[in-house]
Amino acid sequence: MKVMLVNGSSHLHGTTMAALEEMIKVFHSEEVETEVVQLGGKPIADCLQCNVCQKTGKCVIKDDGVNEFVEKAKTADGFVFATPVYFAHP
Numbered sequence: 001m002k003v004m005l006v007n008g009s010s011h012l013h014g015t016t017m018a019a020l021e022e023m024i025k026v027f028h029s030e031e032v033e034t035e036v037v038q039l040g041g042k043p044i045a046d047c048l049q050c051n052v053c054q055k056t057g058k059c060v061i062k063d064d065g066v067n068e069f070v071e072k073a074k075t076a077d078g079f080v081f082a083t084p085v086y087f088a089h090p
């Protein structure tokens, strides 16, 4: 079993990562595999609602890493999404 932990902070070793590291200790003690995905620090485009993904399974915006994230996500059994609040939004 694998859990993917998504760090929405731009700080690789900030408060959000510290919280994820506590969770990773517990997952490992239960023999659950983990993978950290660093999302914060990179711009991710908003959804255009073009609906192309409903036909192709891929986002038309190709340079923000979303399609790569979706492929990686298929290998996970569970997720933790963690993010700080910066200027009132995650």
Ligand SMILES: Cc1cc2nc3c(=O)[nH]c(=O)nc-3n(C[C@H](O)[C@H](O)[C@H](O)COP(=O)(O)O)c2cc1C
Binding pocket: 009, 010, 011, 013, 014, 015, 016, 017, 084, 085, 086, 087, 088, 089
């Ligand atoms: C530029 C900036 C803006 C922030 N805005 C908010 C905010 O609107 N609300 C809030 O509760 N905390 C805010 N914070 C505090 C962060 O959410 C907090 O320090 C968090 O633990 C940072 O996590 P990180 O170290 O993983 O990046 C802000 C911090 C920074 C640096």
